Amino acid sequence: MSSKRSVGSIVPTRTVLEGGGFKVRRPAAMGSLMSPFLLLDEMGPVDYAPGEAVGAPWHPHRGFETVTYLLSGEMEHEDSAGSKGVLTPGDVQWMTAGKGIIHSELPTKKMMDEGGLMHGFQIWVNLPAKDKMMNPRYQDISASESPIAIKDGVWARVVAGECLGVESSIDTVIPITYVHVKMEKYSVLDKNLDSELNGMIYVFKGAVTIENKIVSDGSLAILSKGSEVSISANEESEFLILAGPEIGEPIARYGPFVMNTREEIIQAIEDYQNGILA
Numbered sequence: 001m002s003s004k005r006s007v008g009s010i011v012p013t014r015t016v017l018e019g020g021g022f023k024v025r026r027p028a029a030m031g032s033l034m035s036p037f038l039l040l041d042e043m044g045p046v047d048y049a050p051g052e053a054v055g056a057p058w059h060p061h062r063g064f065e066t067v068t069y070l071l072s073g074e075m076e077h078e079d080s081a082g083s084k085g086v087l088t089p090g091d092v093q094w095m096t097a098g099k100g101i102i103h104s105e106l107p108t109k110k111m112m113d114e115g116g117l118m119h120g121f122q123i124w125v126n127l128p129a130k131d132k133m134m135n136p137r138y139q140d141i142s143a144s145e146s147p148i149a150i151k152d153g154v155w156a157r158v159v160a161g162e163c164l165g166v167e168s169s170i171d172t173v174i175p176i177t178y179v180h181v182k183m184e185k186y187s188v189l190d191k192n193l194d195s196e197l198n199g200m201i202y203v204f205k206g207a208v209t210i211e212n213k214i215v216s217d218g219s220l221a222i223l224s225k226g227s228e229v230s231i232s233a234n235e236e237s238e239f240l241i242l243a244g245p246e247i248g249e250p251i252a253r254y255g256p257f258v259m260n261t262r263e264e265i266i267q268a269i270e271d272y273q274n275g276i277l278a
């Protein structure tokens with residue numbers, strides 16, 4: 001039997017400066033409410049003047065995945081596993097840090113020199129204890145390889161999971177749904193969302209209604225349990241649908257490391273200081 005998900009709570013965002021000083025919009029309350037997601041950063045939108053663009057130079061990660069999805073601008077990634085890539089609008093980088101990676105995430109030289117509009121997302125996906133120390137891996141999906149569904153005023157890029165019968169090719173460690181949706185005013189999207197998964201919607205343009213609750217620009221709606229969600233656009237709107245399983249394990253978090261215990265965090269710091277993290 002199908003059951004409709006409603007809005008359980010609405011989390012507002014605040015704007016913070018991250019890394020080398022880039023502006024991000026981030027839901028104010030994080031942690032277990034957003035499980036299995038550890039972080040949701042909307043990078044920008046910010047219109048850089050020449051020489052102004054900033055990013056996150058070399059830094060480590062262990063115990064989770066970072067997923068970067070670019071809407072505007074250009075970013076260059078490089079990591080200790082020897083992977084390297086340039087992200088342009090519509091591209092996705094799904095980086096599994098696992099037991100350890102050191103990487104840099106910077107605007108391209110062109111973006112640094114000439115400036116321009118930067119907008120995108122970085123999301124951190126937690127890993128269950130049994131996968132935290134897996135070998136690092138990197139999946140780069142260019143905009144042209146990334147599946148798009150279009151139907152009745154709804155446009156959806158399926159970064160992970162499924163939407164409107166279209167499926168992503170990304171291989172995720174735990175079952176993740178990550179869909180970027182644009183809706184015309186008064187259009188409606190009915191989406192199945194496996195009852196087992198925690199589901200949420202982050203609106204970054206316009207406003208939508210879910211079971212009589214309005215979710216507007218700059219807010220994260222945590223959905224109740226159910227097998228589907230019905231989203232109506234009150235105006236031209238844009239948002240992310242995110243879903244994943246409850247991991248249900250303790251979280252020990254320190255900066256770029258997310259493990260299960262304090263001892264594992266200390267080990268990560270030591271490994272990094274001793275040059276054996278990655």
Ligand code: MN
Nearest residue numbers: 056061066105
């Ligand atoms: Mn990083």
